[in-house]
Amino acid sequence: MNDPHLDVVTGAFGFTGRHIAERLLGAGHRVRTLTNHPRQDHPLAGHVEVASLNFAHLPALIASLEGATTLYNTYWIRFPHGGMSYERAIGQSRQLFQAAREAGVERIVHVSVSNPSPSSPLPYFRGKAQVEKALADLGVSYAILRPTVLFGAGAILLNNLAWLLRRSPVFLMPGDGAYRLQPIAVEDVADLAVRAGEGRENIILEAGGPETFSFEELLRIIASLVGTAVAFVHVPPGLALLASRALGPLVRDVVLTPEEMEGLRAGLLVSSGRPAGERLLTDWLAQHRTELGRTWFSELARHYQARKKLSAGG
Ligand SMILES: NC(=O)c1ccc[n+]([C@@H]2O[C@H](COP(=O)([O-])OP(=O)(O)OC[C@H]3O[C@@H](n4cnc5c(N)ncnc54)[C@H](OP(=O)(O)O)[C@@H]3O)[C@@H](O)[C@H]2O)c1
16 A cells, blocks of 8 residues: 655665655655665755665565655666666666566656667667666656756766866867757756656656856856866867876766767757756856865765775675
8 A cells, every 4th residue: 555645766865866855855755765875964864764775686676665656766877887887777777667566656757868869879878768768668657857967066067077177277178169058956856856746647858957058158157156267278079088087096086988078069968848947057156156166076986985885884
């Protein structure tokens, strides 16, 4: 028997999942999060139930979803690393959906990405299309959200660009810098997700923000807001990638993958629909100019090193 007030959110101690969970809690729901990074120091600790996102044991995965009415799924990987691959993430996403169906979950709200395509040469976007298809074929009512690139406290891309702009007198602009992106606030995505959770119609929502920038225009805005005088030098994308690779060991992270560079340059971070987000990135940047880019936000520290520590501790 489902509890109409119990929802499951993947990654509530992460970025998007946190905002979705906060809204559900605010609406009086109980929230159970599935995560492999439980955190006792997180503001939501003690407010959400915690279970592990356990792909190795299907009955446990099903049990972790039992009683829930809606699953909000944010699970995905940014790039393959340390044994994680897109193929594995696709298979695990399928497993999660099937477990939700077995558990009697009534609705799945799934966070995808703008411009997924089964024929994309980029495995991130191709994999996202495969996961969307698995959900559409599942037989459970669903909503798919397709955000572009997210901004908000904890967002990696904009923060790390600001970090670079603060520290380097020169920024190597890949190509002409004219390719566009249409960032959306994580809060807007969470609002859309929770609203989508209330319906029962199968829907796909294109989720871009209200402002579109060229990459160079956005970087110039950030540079001027954080108060740094940086020279933008246009270079072949391959050279910019080499430089980002050289930076990797210094920040102990994967700075940018070739696929991310290609996706950006192909304009895949622009939505095909009408803007679904309301919050302005320019407002957010102005409000957060003093803290933006002060420290590096590491993808590896968030999703790989912490996991190693956890498993080392059992
Ligand atoms: N961030 C963006 O700019 C952006 C843009 C477009 C679309 N999206 C999509 O939005 C969704 C949420 O993104 P987010 O940035 O908010 O993600 P996130 O909070 O960092 O992670 C979301 C979930 O995926 C799991 N996860 C992430 N990387 C993993 C890895 N390498 N190995 C195992 N598990 C991993 C996390 O597990 P733990 O709970 O164990 O940490 C968490 O459950 C994703 O589907 C992403 O593709 C994001």
